[in-house]
Amino acid sequence: MKDICNQVAKREKIAPYVRYGLVFFAFVLIYGCSGKQNDKITFQWKDNKATGVFIPKHIIGNIRPDSLNLIEVSLVTGEKPVAILGNYNAENNAVLFQPLIPFTRGLHYDIRLKGEQIARFEIPPADPADAPDLSAIFPSQDTLPENLLKIYLHFSRPMREGQSGKYVVLVKNNTDTIRGAFLDLQPELWNENRTVLTLWLDPGRIKRDLQPNQTLGAPLQKNAAYQITISPEWQDETGGKLLKNYTRTFVTSERDSLSPKPSDWKITPPKAGTSQPFKVDFQEPLDHSLLTETLTILSENGVHIPGKWQIGPKEKTAAFTPTQPWNPGKFKLKIQPKLEDLAGNNLNRLFDRDISRKMSAPDPPKNSFEILFAVSE
Amino acid sequence: MKKMYFLLAVAGAGLALLATTTRFTHPKYGFTIGTPEIKSINSLAFGPDGVLFIGDSKSATVFAVDTKDAAATSQAAAIEIKNIDQKLAALLGTDAQNITIQDIAVNPLSKSVYCAVQGSDGTPVLFKIEGDKITAVSTKNIPFSSVALNDAPAEDAKDKRGNPVRVAAISDLGFADDKVLVSGLSGKEFNSVFRSIPFPFTNKQDQATLEIYHAAHGKYETLSPIRTFTTAEIAGKKYLVASYTCTPLVLFPLDELKPGTHVKGRTVAEMGSGNSPIDMVTMKKGGESFLMMANSSRPVFKVKYKSIETYQGSLTTPVEESFATAGVDFVSLPVTNVIQLDKLDDTRMVLLQRRSNGSLDLWTSSERYL
Known part of the structure; x- marks a missing residue:
């Protein structure tokens, strides 16, 4: 990391600022080089975002902790500068300014003391x-x-x-x-x-x-x-x-006007003593996000079997690999009824139901659907 | 040893005293002092005594915070700030394109405008606007309480299928009859979440989870998530006036919205295609009340509650196709591209509007719009 920081330091373009004239530039490029440095403007980084700027003492002079309100940081716009809202804190050899939202990459900012510009910095653009x-x-x-x-x-x-x-x-x-x-x-x-x-x-x-x-x-x-x-x-x-x-x-x-029907699903039970996946074929693609949270495997008496689900190609199948090898016996695939097909029809109801058509009454809504399967040698 | 007991006793007494002090801050609302972990601000609504409700979609939580801004103003001054997005962006140290104004709410007591802004990285900031003065509202060490929407609700609050619908986005927030009303969307299921949560919040989550249906032309019946809502009294009865992602205006009697129930609302109007409702408020002038509605691609609509009331008898029957034009009388105001709307007082609204010259302005409407 130190090497990287040195390299970065070499890439930093810093022109010393002399009051009333020159402009101060600081470029710090890489996360990890955050922290206070004595003579440079550096940034506080968090998740690749510049959440603060360390303004070294030599730029602002010996400012009393109760006079930090004399410092202002503003966006360079060409218009009347507006002080950015945030918190100023005196650190060892610098003042840390943290704006309410992180600085924006690629934009330039001025530091002002008693309304007078004393330094300028740029937040480096995002790394491609x-x-x-x-x-x-x-x-x-x-x-x-x-x-x-x-x-x-x-x-x-x-x-x-x-x-x-x-x-x-x-x-x-x-x-x-x-x-x-x-x-x-x-x-x-x-x-x-x-x-x-x-x-x-x-x-x-x-x-x-x-x-x-x-x-x-x-x-x-x-x-x-x-x-x-x-x-x-x-x-x-x-x-x-x-x-x-x-x-x-x-x-x-064609329009899909049918609810997914677990009774039509094809299952491939694994062999006892192995960690083979339990496979289920839905015979149609189902909603990817809901598939990840609506399927569970239970033992015959309802104990949750730990393991991992994997959604198959085109979201038409799913496979469950248990953490422990399968014991022989009966198991249940439990499906939450909120599982939907691609047209928003869930296990209990259709996305839009034509109530003027006198069809046979829909099945009463269920709390869950289950498919039983046996694991044997 | 005795000394230790003594110290413990003193510490205990101190803690008890502290706890009392905390409660003392707002004995009514059960607030504690601290820094709420607000991850996003999508909706704002005011409750009693300057209490601001903050709808946080990211953490699926509603926060109640004490703004301590509860001094009543009888004469609310009109607010007019041109290019407010640029002004807010400058205060945040960025360009206007990097911020989004999420919601505005007028404090009904102080008449200050509260404005939720989100930076492009997702950081939420709450501003308070008084006249042309814009200040940031600190949420550090403030009296607050919160209620999580995705905690497993009580058995009776689950929907008929036994599974609570998880809220991914709070679409609107309101306060009526000592209850916080929240409409939300699930990021996965196509479903509606509407909760009525008693305030002050209690540990007991006796919130109502409702699945709301609406019938279009009495023919197709589908679920539909609520986009925005308000409450109003129509012929002496309180209603939830909800506007949908699919069809604009539906009424529900508030007293029917109980935990675990499925309430069927009735469509009173569809207000045009290719349009989404954005905000609704109920206004009053000369004994008459009006529903004002901002839309994504239509002007602001004005609906007389009287017109809706006239159809009170038919609200339970299927809506005729020509109902909207034949029945409820709508007026399109000469105000377009309104992004946010709230009421300043009974007759004036605060609007956030994208003007035809591209400027995003916050301004106050006069009585003549009613």
Whole structure:
């Protein structure tokens, strides 16, 4: 690390500042070189974000701890400087300023004392080597029902929120951009660490007979080819842009108006004494995110069997590998009814139900679904 | 040894005293003093005595914080700040494109505007706006309490299928009848979460989890997540007036929203396609009340509650296709691109609007809009 820091120090361009004239530049490039240095402006880094700046004493002079309010840090804009809100703390040989939100990469800032500019620094732009990647798009199958409800985007790094409307585009047959295909949600549906985004194809347009559906039609029509494109302009939380432009092509098939039916699933029980996976084939692709949390294996008397689930290709299968080898006996695959297919139909109810059609009464909702299987030698 | 007991006793007494002091801060609301771990601020709503409710989607938690901003003002001054995004960005040391204004809420007592801002890295910041003065609201060492939305609710609060729906995003927050009302979206299931949580928060999570259906033209019945809501009294009965991701306006009697129940609301209007409701408030002028609604791609709508009331009898029957145009009378105000809306007083609103010249302005509407 020391070597890296030395190299960085060599790359730092620091022009000494003389009051009333010259401008002070400091570039610190790599996380890990944070900390106070006696004569340079350095940054406090956290998760690749500059959360503070150490202003050395020789720049600001001997300032009393109760006079730190004489220092101001402001963005260089060409307009009247505005003091950035944050906290100033006297450290050993420097004053640490922490703004309310991290400094923005690529922007320049001035340090002022009693309103007079005494130094300037730049937060280095995001390193292209840290560029975020779009690691997966679900559903992964190439043929999708025309009433597809959700698309999940998986990123390699936490992304900036509120940008999907700008950067995700759906194009039909390589020509027509479908405006308003995705529901404009504020806040967007991110997982907690902002690496997985759920996009809904506008449910108002999918739901039959609602006004958006009547006037704009469904977002997807059957037997057409679609491309979903994700722009490389999309930035992650530190300002780094996506590695490249991403495109996925899929074609649409018939509407899916049936709930997934566990009784139709095909299972392959493992052999006792082995750690072979228990395999289940859903006979259709199911929702990737829900699959990861709705399946459990229980012993005959309801004891949870620890192990790991793996979702198979095209989300049509799943395999469960136990932590311990299988004992002979009877087991249960327990499925939470909230598991949905690609069109939002779950085990208990359809995404949209035509109540005017007198069909046979739907099965009463169940708390869970179970498939029994036996493990033998 | 005796000395030790004595010390322990003194320490105990001290702790008891401290605890009392803490409680003393707000004996009514069960607040403790500390620094709430707020990960995001998506929705704001005021409760009693300057208590601000903060909807945090990231941690699926609602925080109640004491703003200590509870001095009532009888004459609320109009607020007008041009390019507010640029002003907020400058205070945060960045460009306007790197911040997002998540919500605004007017403190009903002091009439200050509270504004939640998010930096591009996700850091939330709460601002208070008085006149043209913008200050950051510190959430360090303040009296607060919180309620987690994804804690396993009581048995009766689970939906019929026995599984609580996890909230991934709080879409709106409100306060009515000593209850915090929260609408949320699940990031995975297509489902609606609406909770009514008694305030002050208790350890007992007797919150209502509701699945709300709405019927379009009496033909198709589907679940639908609530986008924004307000509460109003229609013909002497309190209603939740909810607007959907799919169809705009649906009414639910508030007294029917009980834990574990499934309530069917009725659509009173669909307000146009390709549009999403953003914010709703209930306003009053000369004994009449109005629902004001900001939209993503439509102007601000004004609906007379009287018009809705006239149809009180038919709210339980399927909505006719031409209902919206034939029945409830809507007025489109000459105000477009309103991103946030709250009421300053009975007759005036505070609006955050993207003007046609691109400027994002915070301004106060006059009585003439009602």
